[in-house]
Amino acid sequence: MALDTPRALRLIAFGIGGLAALAAVVELTRTILPTDTGHVVTDDTLRGTLARCRDLTPEDYATDTECRAAWEAARQRFFDLAPEPAGTE
Template sequence: MEGKVLARIGAIVFVSIAITATVIEMTREEAPAPASTAPALQPPTDPLRATLRHCQQLGEAAASDADCLAAWAENRDRFLGRTPTPAMPASNGGR
């Protein structure tokens, strides 16, 4: 009979410890996450990107806009990894 009583006492102690741990865990308040002091990383504004957005909003009219054509050429050169070619100087009338 002594073994059964000891087992019951052990089970009661185990259950009471489990209940206590559960109550403590449920009542514990979680600390709010610390506020980040690092500034948000934002890429610098790209004027080409802004021009491309403007051209996108123009729709079909952008196909005849010189600024849009130049922006598309620069974007294409960036994408392909080419260095932009300098503009050809105007000829002096065949001299």
């Protein structure tokens, strides 16, 4: 079956239109990543303190103020909380 010129041009036009529609869909569904990296952990002393405190017993944790402060700093960073005012414990 031979294609005549108008029919071939119509198929080419539909093909180009389909490619344009596909390119538009791909462009619109592309995910744009935020440039803000947020809170990046760069404090190795905090990381080291948390590693040490992870293995404490509950009794030792209750008396270790350094561990309690480190875990509070980690919670504030994770939940993006403002520091609590003094005396609210």
